[in-house]
Amino acid sequence: MAETAPEPAGTYVLGIRHHGPGSARAVLAELDRIRPHAVLIEGPADATPIIGALVDPGMAPPVAVLGYAADNPAKAAFWPFAEFSPEWQAMRWAVKAGVPVEFCDLPTSQVLAHRDDAPADEPRAPSRADPIGTLAATAGYDDPERWWDDVIETRGEGTGFAAITEAMTALRTAAEPFELGEPSAEEVHERRREAHMRQVLRKALKRPGVERVAIVCGAWHAPALSGKLPPATADSKLLRGMPKLRSKLAWVPWTHSRLAAASGYGAGVISPGWYHHLFTTPDDVTVRWLIHQATLLRDKDIDISSAHIIETARLADALAVMRRRPLAGLTEISEATLAVMCQGDSGLADLMYREAVIGERLGGVPDDAPVVPLQADLTATARSARLKVEPTARELVVDLRRPADNAKSLLLHRLSVLGVEWGTPLEVSGTGTFKEGWTLRWRPEFVIDVVMASVWGTTVPAAATAKVVDQASSGGSLDRVTGALEAALLAELPDALPPVLTALHERVAVDHDVLHLMSALPALGRARRYGDVRGTDTAALGSVASSLLLRVCIGVPAAISNLNDDAAAEFKRGLDAVHQTVSLLDEEDRDRWAAAVRVIADRSDVNGLLVGRATRLLLDGGEIDAADAARRLGLALSAGATPVAKAQWIEGFLGDGGLLLVHDRHLLAVIDRWLIGLGDQDFTDVLPLLRRTFGEFDAGVRRNIGNRVASLGEAPVATAPTTTVDAALAAPAVAVVAQILGLP
Structure with a gap:
């Protein structure tokens, strides 16, 4: 069979739709027909050296070229490619065929500099019409996606690149009247992009042996690269003096969901999963x-x-x-x-x-692809901990007593410190502290977070340590310092503990706000508990917590004076948080706190919400008995106080649980007599507070309280004597349970 005559020399512009499977098929067919000597692709010119990685077995689209500023990784840009992207297929065709291929758009260094220099308040020029939408409307379609799907993507046969270029030429000509006057920064940037593409094309045509050059670019740019090129001097003048900044590039994994237009991606498509199916x-x-x-x-x-x-x-x-x-x-x-x-x-x-x-397809890049050292360490650590990078959300429950699970937990906590929220905490059932729940979902933009975090160190532990120390030593609130301490223990960063504890001591010494001190204690308690679970030495935390508690107890009497209702509610939340934390401290600390709570309960000049809450805490802790609590309740409901103050006392006393009234008939009877004795106006005044208090109870608790109230007038039913517990016989069982729960 006779060989087909080669196509004539010249430039072949293949105007495509980004991420279009029909366009990808058409480009491959056209490249097979043209057999060009060089292929140019719309993309950052300085990324040309990394094109060769496409044929690596570890490269699996969707992937993206990541460009970021070397001195500020937060300045970054992505150029994503899917398997059905025409540019991706053109690059693979060229690499496999041994044809020189390069990107021809403005380099990353100039793209990022343009984003910095573009004025945010510049008046926007009249936006050009969507070319695809205009062509669809001309063809009688009300949906541009449907028109493109019918003509190019679904059909897929033939090329039609000349017709696309002709149509885009007509659209650009029609848009020219709207571009009169001084061009905007974005319009100048678009002209520079096309000027740079032409300059790269001119250089390619001058190379020895290059007769046919294929250019794969967005359809809108096709007319600017077709036919006889304008003089190079005009393009050189337009490009002269463009700002630049030092940048770096790498391949990174991407996902179909990030290719979707719904994600906010400017060149996105509405159906990447469907387009992948069409192409494959x-x-x-x-x-x-x-x-x-x-x-x-x-x-x-x-x-x-x-x-x-x-x-x-x-x-x-x-x-x-x-x-x-x-x-x-x-x-x-x-x-x-x-x-x-x-x-x-x-x-x-x-x-x-x-x-x-x-769809939620996640791409992959080769292990030896150029990445920042922190990303390489993260990948190796995740592989060692058997944490699979997945774009879909999944739940993970780990047991901190197992080395493999503990490694997963540590990596997720350390990444959280660095701002890479691969895992978000998830509540798990059970009363032990050895279980941790996580919801895992990897997002492509985490790559940027890793690049930004690389300023703290080259490994995950080192970077997390440096960031925690900086967070603690850079000042700020006491909560910020204790948060850094808790993060250091959860992430097991022993090198961070000494400087963080020093910062905590310094901050505590100058902070005299009792509420601030109270808000810091729970974090210390949690840190100490999780340190015990992980086997971390937390002895130093005990002295810090004791010192902090001492200052709280000394400051409580003055802090609770003259509080309005909102301030009292805030103080009550702090009171509850500290009370829960004190149970994790030493006996001396618990006694000191009980004395401070009794001071609040004995005060008659303090907001009733706090007095009632303090009384309840004493009762639950065994510091007072039910008879004493009933006496205090009776005094609070005496004639000397206003109905609102009485309702506040009851709200603080009962809190969010009403089981106490179910089991203690005497307390219930005191409240019942007080309510029955209220006048019409007083009852109206206290009703909102009482409704809020009792509304927090479960429906079953409210029903039981109602039943108990109905039976208050009945004679008490005799109950069988309580069974005596033999302490000697129960001791072995108690010891086993304590060991299971990790209790001393």
């Missing part, structure tokens, strides 16, 4: 797609048979015929899926849209 499925596109959806539904225990698939395919084809579409597109398939597979359940259809149409 050579035939029976509709049926294979429906099989994929049926599998997803079956995984969720939804009964889907082959009959559902057949009927859905028939309905989709019928809808396409009725609408005079060449083939059933995503719209028809989605409507048929809703009607047949989902049986009209829009919620289930939305789930299918998220999981199938958008």
